[in-house]
Amino acid sequence: MQQIIDRRLAGKNKSIGNRERFLRRYKEQVKEAVKRAIDGRGIRDIERGEDIRIPRKDISEPVFGHGQGGIREVVHPGNREYVQGDRIEKPKSGSGGQGGSGKGQASDQGEGEDDFVFALSKEEFMQVFFEDLALPHLVRTQLAEVPEWKSHRAGFSSDGTPNNLHVVRSMRGALGRRIALGAGKRRTLAELEDELADCRAALQPGDAVAEAHIKALLERIELLRGRVERIPYLDPIDLRYRSRVRVPVPTSKAVMFCLMDVSGSMDESRKELSKRFFILLYLFLTRHYEKIELVFIRHHTQAQEVDEQNFFHARETGGTVVSSALVLMEEIIRARYSPSEWNIYGAQASDGDNWHHDSGRCRELLSEKLLPLVRYFAYVQVAEEEQNLWEEYTQLQAAHKHFAMKKAVSADQIYPVFRDLFKKEGAKAA
């Protein structure tokens, strides 16, 4: 007799190669969808998969087939009322192709002309995102790496492995169930037993009716006792297991300040670029800190703390005074985030346009007030022109190792601003 072969452990994910080929072929659509998703999502919300839609006609594989028209003869089952020669009105749509001989090609279009929708996994999503940002591979693995996990108890659950069985809980449940299921029967039993005792006491010898009554009582008592005994002592539904959950254990907490110029010259595409810059820093921080708070400060001539929605999508106009944002950031740090408890990170995005008397003040603020407080401060200018803010900031670069700045006009130019940040980590990891 042949052996039965257990293949379950072998050759899983044989289709990965084919799936990759599919994704590569539709790279443009996937990239487009990822881009849209990133623009639509909150910064904290970046790391999950995404549904990708591709128009069905784009992925169809054409073969020769019959079209509408000509003469079609189709046999159907389940005739109820027709006799030979009956005439039936055609449906208005004209696509009378229900089942029948057109079926050959219909099978994979079973869902009609909808788009082909499939889910991009979290990993694949991040992969596309990183590709867009032109991240070096070492950094990609760092960012994609799952933080350390520890498992701790989280109450009880009704299934689990035997070694997690909680005996006391299980027995308590069993006891409750036995009481609940048997209470009514036991009560009747007690009543019957009382009645039996009464009858026995009052029994006259030779009283056939009373004896028959006693016999009937005994039978009922026997029956009930059997029922009570049949309630199982321990049932699978009583079992309770200690439940354990896995939680990530990053190190401690951090706050990230996002500073952005929202003056009229910052158009949507510049804001999108800035958003990627913030996301990248946020992703870096999530690998290292358990708790990350985000503070969004937008500014034109005045700075204002806002929520994420307003930060990215509200439109403002007017001039620009960058220092206002730096002042506000410092105030918020003093008020809420003591540098001894929090790791503070700053990320500033602007098109470099500033009121010309203000730029010098920005430099002073940064070097004297802010840079001593923060772990890292990154500045991205999302425009090409050299302006006075850029010149002033350039002076800071030499003196402060944890200050980085960069011009970026497309997504793939953002990463270098963090190079030092990641390099340090890379060295540690190596």
Next chain:
Amino acid sequence: MKARPLALEQPLPLAERPGEPLPGPSDWSFELIERYHRIIKATADRFGLDTYPNQLEIITAEQMMDAYASVGMPVNYRHWSYGKEFIATEKNYKRGHMGLAYEIVINSNPCISYLMEENTLAMQALVIAHAAYGHNSFFKGNYLFRMWTDAASIIDYLVYAKNYVAACEEKHGMETVEAFLDSCHALANHGVDRYRRPTRKSLAQELAERADREAYAQRQVNDLWRTLPRKAEKEAAASETRRFPEEPQENLLYFIEKNAPLLEPWQREIVRIVRKVAQYFYPQRQTQVMNEGWATFWHHKLLNTMYDDGFLTDGVMIEWLKSHTNVIYQPPVGHPAYSGINPYALGFAMYTDIQRICESPTDEDRAWFPDIAGKPWLPTLHEAMRNYKDESFIGQYLSPKLMRELRLFAIRDDEKDAEYEVAAIHDERGYRQVREMLSHQYDLGSREPNIQVWNVNLRGDRSLTLRHFQHKDRPLHDTAAEVLKHVARLWGFGVQLESVNGKGDVTKRFSVPAPAG
């Protein structure tokens, strides 16, 4: 190899009744599956089912989806379309839109049956009876499979194909190979020989012959396209009017493999691979009703016999019967679940009906089936399985009684008519017509457009002309224009397609210019 056993006249008797039935817990174990398998095999032997050796493999749901995606084969070359298939299957499965098949069986020797891990014991028994004895004996017995497929070498061939395609990707780039495969796939249904039988080759032969073939094929092609006529070919003038090919050819891929002027040797080999795989699946496409019906009939027969013999518990019985009932459910037309005739239902009903006609024929049966009415059922059934395909099987064996039971009726949809016409129903006047129409419905020739290589312009622009012979004036689907682009990519020069109606008039022309570069 022993000689093919003759079909038994009658089922053999049971050797010994068991003391108690096989245990029937819902969870299976390897030991239990083996015990069940032993009994199923013994029962199948009593009915004289002749099978390839069986290889049962347990797989997970993910592996089942993998198998789905590569057209059910354990190995296949890589292509994005299989990825698409996988993604679609996975999505539907995860959202609960579809269940997975309980089993996949591969026409190979030994015959591989995949059993899903999630199945209960009763389902595993059903699957073994269905796949490992039903389908398996069909693969081994049916003439189409015997003629067109070589069960012993298919797995080897696919391994070879996978490696060859991978090597080509390495050498010529993934995109190039992928685009080329796309074009071949577009013609896969038109890459089969319908009447000639391929020779059987082992993997070693296949490899050894490839090199010869590549060199030789290129020489042939060069000959065909020689611009300077050789001296020996003095009669070149005569060939001005010579048509090429002399006879129209229906195997488009074969024609392209042998005659396309610009293909490189590796490309010819890939055309050949796609063609071979299409050829392998060709019999399956023509025997859906027969094959599924046969497997369903036998799991029903085997498991019922085992129950009568005292091997199965009531619980196991009820469980597989429930599943069986779902499988053979035929919703009537107009029902929301209706999507054409269920091949399981039709096939099962027909084999069951044949047994009935043999065992207890009515006068009607005697009139319609004088050859089989009252004959021993077992050899008759085997005969019906061996020598037919869906089209001829229905044409031969669909009985009036079954047409009445299924309440079959035929609808004629003429484009020129404003209404459908009920052409025939299950009554005395209509039996023959309904049967004939249903039989035609399973004729691949009428399901797929008949397209043939018509002419090649040898002296001029080298363009290829295909001709579509319309079946009952049915036009081609609009995708034809797209497919033609693929043909042009394979052929290397311009391609025309003429659609010809029954009277021989060209009603529509498609044309694509030579692909650039």
